[in-house]
Amino acid sequence: MNLKKLFFSFAIFVTFAANAQTKSKDILFTIDDKPYYTDEFSRVYKKNLDLVKDESQKDLNQYLELFIGYKLKVNKAYKLGLQNGQAYQNELKSYRTQLAKNYFNDTKITQELIEEGYNRLQKEVRASHILILVDENAAPADTLVAYNKLKDIRNRILKGEKFEDLASQLSEDPSAKDNKGDLGYFTAFRMVYPFECAAFTTPKGEVSKIIRTRFGYHILKVNDIRPNRGEVTVAHIMILNPKPEDEDQNKAENTINDIYKKINQGEKFEELAKQFSEDKSSSTKGGVLNKFSSGQLSSEEFETVAFSLKTPNEISKPFKSQFGWHIIKLIEKHPVKTLDEMKFELENKIGKDERSKKIVESLNEKLRKKYKFKKETKQVAAVAKLVTNDVYEGKWQIPTTGIDENATILTIENKKVDTKKFLEFVEKQQKATAPIKPVAKLVDALFEKFTDEQLNAYYDENLETEFPEFSYVMEEYRDGLLLFDLMEKEIWNRSKTDTLGLEKFYEANKNSHMWKKRIEATIFSSTKKDMIEKALALLKKGSSPQEIKDKLNTKEVVNIMINANIFEEGNETIPKGTKFEKGVSPIIKEGEYYFATKVDKVLPEGVKTLEECKGKLTNEYQQYLEQHWVDELKGEFTVKVNQDVFNKVKADLKL
Template sequence: MNFKQFFFGLFFLLSFASNAQSNTKEVLFTINNKPYYTDEFSRIYKKNLDLVKDDSQKDLNQYLQLFVGYKLKVNKANKLGLQNGPQYQNELKSYRTQLAKNYFNDTKITEELVAEGYNRLQKEIRASHILILVEENASPEDTLKAYKKIEDISKKALAGEDFENLAVQFSEDPSAKENKGDLGYFTAFRMVYPFENAAYTTQKGKVSKIIRTRFGYHILKINDIRANRGEITVAHIMILNPKAEETEKNAEKTINEIYKKVQQGEKFEDLAKQFSEDKSSSSKGGVLNRFGSGQLSSEEFENTAFSLEKAGDISKPFQSDFGWHIVKLIEKHPVKSIDEMKSELETKIGKDDRSKKITASLNEKLRKKYTYKRDAKQYGLISKLVTNDFYESKWSLPENAKEYTATLLTINAKKIDGKAFLDFIDKQQKAGIKVKPLSKLVDTLYDKFLDEQLTAYYDENLETEFPEFANVMDEYRDGLLLFDLMEKEIWDRAKTDTLGLKKFYDEHKMEHMWKKRVDVTITSSTNQDMIKKAQTLLKKNEKPEAIKDKLNVNNVINVMTNSGVFEEGNDALPKTMKFNLGVSDVFKEGEYYFVTKVDKILPEAVKTLDECKGKIVNDYQQYLEQRWVDDLKQEFTVKINSDVFESVKKELK
């Protein structure tokens, strides 16, 4: 996800917060005599009140200044003509399409589909399939040919022939030669809807009826049905797969040494903090975010994790595509309730073939909602223009198509001419509609055309029919302009203005300091005698690997080592470790004995620009923005209606 997607993902979320709106509407302030009203200010303040963490932004006086600054930037963007840019126009159109999806839903149908999807999610199905490819809009001859193929294979399968052998021999799925048609376990929303329907309506061990999807014809055999495993929380210790082949054995050796320590009773969490190379989880004792089947990139990891039965169970070391792991079960979570999953399921339905049911329901409602009328004379003239060439995708618009500009369809006050229907017919040739005779074909095409035009009319009038939609679009319109403006005036400048950035760094570099750092080898053990032996070896300048080779004998891991440059406070450093050169005395923390060998101490120091560039660029952007807003206040004339603002403050408080 890029920065712009993140910016508007958050903006999209905020824009759908619901809040009561004030019925009053007065001019709160003007910018170059352009009015901005109290209702917008109050609506946005209420909407964001619980979302901002900075209390200063909840202060109405401060919030007004932020709001005025926001509108100043939008005015500047318009002054620069950014609203006329083709990219801006395309993105605005794209966002409107996304927003409008919420208004093309059918609550009843959606709830039925949510219930169906949720019920199916209770089970995971393992199925094999055989596919005969045929395009969605294939000719009747090709379609029949493909159907006869799958019909013959289906008869063989139903007669008891081995399904795997049939898949290898006949399936046109490229993977069938290797997997023998086996698709593994899946659940609802993982396959196209007709395929899913067949999977969930066929008994275990049985072969399905022939089904048609956009890929072709299929038959399925249900190999197994099991309860959904839900989600799981685990901790793990990972040693990354090495890039060089010669060091692969070292990774395996290290994970086995750690596993021995676990078996010896040492705490999993402590070992994860010291040795796990998954830096996103090591500081948390190796704990990962909860996950379910198919949510990780490693089936091996998932299966091993789910095989653990009781909280506290620990796996043996195993290897995935990413590295070597040891997994500890923290908690198993059952499948979420339908209320908890409702929003997620609705999103999946919108992206699925199930949405066709919602579309059909919307079409029916719009036909009842609006007044529409077809001109019989114009329709009769157009009907005569369609020939049998349509079935072979060879029909073309008549040369005088532009003359058919008389009204064919009227929706409320909107008039649609015959040329629009002719263009629609032309495009529909690719859809492979084979309805006969021609008169029935034209009627079918007109029904589709009518639904398309009713939907377009509904879409065009969303701002008029739904004030909340209009509000969101206004905010998006401003937000898009603001993003483009900030990118042009602030963000890009902060990245490319090397002299300005260097000057800003010089002025603020004392705010970016390294803590004291240490180049150290840390040796740990739960055995005091062993740590003393390690101390002796460290004093002889033995290398960490040599120390482990000498002390980890008889298949027992007595000591572990960790080397590197660490900043004060790093989780890898023992909390009571002293920053003194040389080999330390033995000291104990919890159940562990430690000895350290410090080769170098790096004092507190100012970070170089490269070492803190990300933070400096961010701070520089904020600095430029504040100066820029001050300049905008000089460029534009802002007048605030103080009396109105005082009234708004009383209302909001």
């Protein structure tokens, strides 16, 4: 699905909205006599005008070509029957479900939950807990046993026994044996909602009341409360951990220590990161990482050191994580965002959290007021007579006789819901229902839940009718999804598997894929001119790079650093003025650094092999195939443009 999201984003200028049913019925063009109207074209053009980067796409003649090309592809997809594919239908259904969530919200309740969550995000709580497991739908007797067991534990703590000792001995959380129930620091949205509420309402040093979650019964002790550390931006230099087969297992540690000595000698962190950091995603940026918050990275060691730095430009000592050796430089600390900045993010979190039940309850109440519905009391009573005590053990089955399953049991507006659906609901819910007794009361309680479910279903079924914008977006996604599947089938898969076609395309375009001049070289660098002069002298005598390092570097001071690789002309790592010719270059000064370069081999300009440019070439081949494919579609379908109508549209849009 990520690739599809990327595709829709990339192709924004051809992601068209659905046909709007307006009074304007001027036909702009037809494809095999199927009409496409001016109102859609105008609306889409205006919608995307500020989003496109290519000026040619703002030209109305060019835009019409893009629009027709898009519609031709969609027509081709329908012609191939892609709309009948199970994967397509499942994807469309999933998207509709996701989109519909926006309409199942309660603004007031949501705002209250947003404010509560934001207020809690200002703090991080460190808590320990004791858990006694009990199933959500356990029988009352089993629930009571679990509750009383935890109650006894809590009383022992209140009388003076240590929380940590009892957590280690009696908690049914498997990790408690090792961590004594300590969960570390966490903030809002990290724990299930009832547990979070207890953590943020229990005073520091005290033990909470007994709380129930879907896992069982808990008590927790709040060990500490601190302000949320917010986010931090750092730069780092990383040397990867050695591989098991590497001979020198201390190389990474020795290298990071050498770099740290260079920093303490006054050399710039950013330059050293560019030269030596093995985190290629950040090295070219001087080691700068995207900002992050507590728990966001997969290395606790890295986070601990990063957040321990206090002032900008402060640099950590070398330390080891599971990924390698690091040195961190603090760039900036970012406090927790404002409520306005976090509103959208918090709303998404609430929708995925147990607290969303409050929103559901509010919506149910509104739908009961919105729609007319009628309960058939006699039919509900008839169902109650068929439900036996087996329902409490989850063993009840729908009887085959004794009731008319087709009889209406609930009416919502003009929609009639038959008894069979309620019987199936009872059978499905019996394991997930609190054991209300007697059976008649249980059936009544289940019917209330059933009514809410059916009201929600009716509301969902009518979203397209009640909200035109919902209909438009769904139509847009429907066609966009078809287009993705079609492009994958007709273009992308072909470009990956058509090796002969790709080779032919390469031969016709290989001069567009050239290597610049390259050198196989070793670059020596130092901030001390005398040291680079000594390195140069040793080079000329035939000393190896390692021998030069051994002679010029000491345990306390790193005077020389070495970077050996193949460098292409224009590479920023190469000192400016380096001659692309075999031999040892004169000393070059750049900023605070002195460089000497030994070129072992010069690789001339030349055409890249197919393998060397395959990624870029494949993308170009895809574009080539698509361009010619649209021409083929114009021959397969009959396209007729109403030029007079188009001229009027152009005049209107240029006003």
